[in-house]
Amino acid sequence: MHIDVLTLFPEMFSGVMGSSILKKAQDRNKFTYDLVNFRDYSQHKHQKVDDYPYGGGAGMVLAPQPIFDAVEAVKSKRPTQPRIILMCPQGETYTQKKAEELAEEDHLILICGHYEGFDERIRSHVASDEISIGDYVLTGGELGAMVVMDSVIRLLPDVLGNEESAPQDSFSTGLLEHPHYTRPANFRGMEVPEVLLSGDHAKIEAWRKRQALERTYERRKDLLLKKNLSADLQCLLNELQNEKK
CATH class of the missing domain: 1.10.1270.20 (tRNA(m1g37)methyltransferase, domain 2)
Structure with missing residues (x-):
């Protein structure tokens, strides 16, 4: 499996991905991942990735261009069609069953939102899935993406030391x-x-x-x-x- 994470704050992942079972799984080449700062794909002269919402209202909205271009770039590097997951409080509530489903994929792209939300065209034309890790709001999608990564990677073959551990977990x-x-x-x-x-x-x-x-x-x-x-x-x-x- 390969996982691409589109985020404005890639440094947030260093502790989680560099520790414990996830680090051991990387060292044993059980999966690979890339952290993609989608600000690098902004065509704005100041690399802006957000703008004011049409119709007014509080907060800023993530613009479509940087995310569309970032997704297209990472998709072009892989031969298989990815599952593109929007981390979003409006998404389906994450479950063990969903983790087991995603663990069967070869390529995942996780998009971490910030600010007031996404331009709706990202939701309707880029994402194949929308996931929420619970009925509360975080400052961004990074923590949710880490939850998804951890729960999926531990289900990959030979990641856990005991093959019987995952099937006996709560919710499995x-x-x-x-x-x-x-x-x-x-x-x-x-x-x-x-x-x-x-x-x-x-x-x-x-x-x-x-x-x-x-x-x-x-x-x-x-x-x-x-x-x-x-x-x-x-x-x-x-x-x-x-x-x-």
């Missing part, structure tokens, strides 16, 4: 993840559930399944409304609901 199964414990078995009188020490893998799996369902029921009932539960999970859910009455 449609449920929140079950609780985890590690040594010592007794810490300040707080004990690890006995079933996890039993060595009985069938019982452990059943415990984890129930715990994941219970945690989701207690914290995110909305996720259960979106998921078609298997017969055994539906039976467990019915038990939980009867216990909570």
Whole structure:
């Protein structure tokens, strides 16, 4: 995978991209990325990338020319058609399912907005996707782009040390993840559930399944409304609901 990020502040990415799993993945050539300052593509004599909105109103709007030209330039360097993602509070709310979908692509272009917003022609004629990481407003799209990059890159083959890690994450199964414990078995009188020490893998799996369902029921009932539960999970859910009455 290759990722191009169109941003006015490329320096913001150095810490995130130069640390932890993302840095290791780069070192192992699992993906490549470029930070593209679209101000460099401005045809304005002072390299302006924004202007006042037609019709009046507060704030400045990103002009189409620099972004159109920047996108066309980075597209020309790659043989495959990219997914062009506008980081925007009006976009679809980002989910694990979307991350899994984007992880199948060969080329992503992330466009980070600033100021009051984008000229609508960028939205309607450049972007293939619009993504919001939540119902709040940031000063720019860079933080959202970093979230997307992190969540997608960790899903690429051989990026995580354990191949089973990603499929078991919260939201990957449609449920929140079950609780985890590690040594010592007794810490300040707080004990690890006995079933996890039993060595009985069938019982452990059943415990984890129930715990994941219970945690989701207690914290995110909305996720259960979106998921078609298997017969055994539906039976467990019915038990939980009867216990909570």
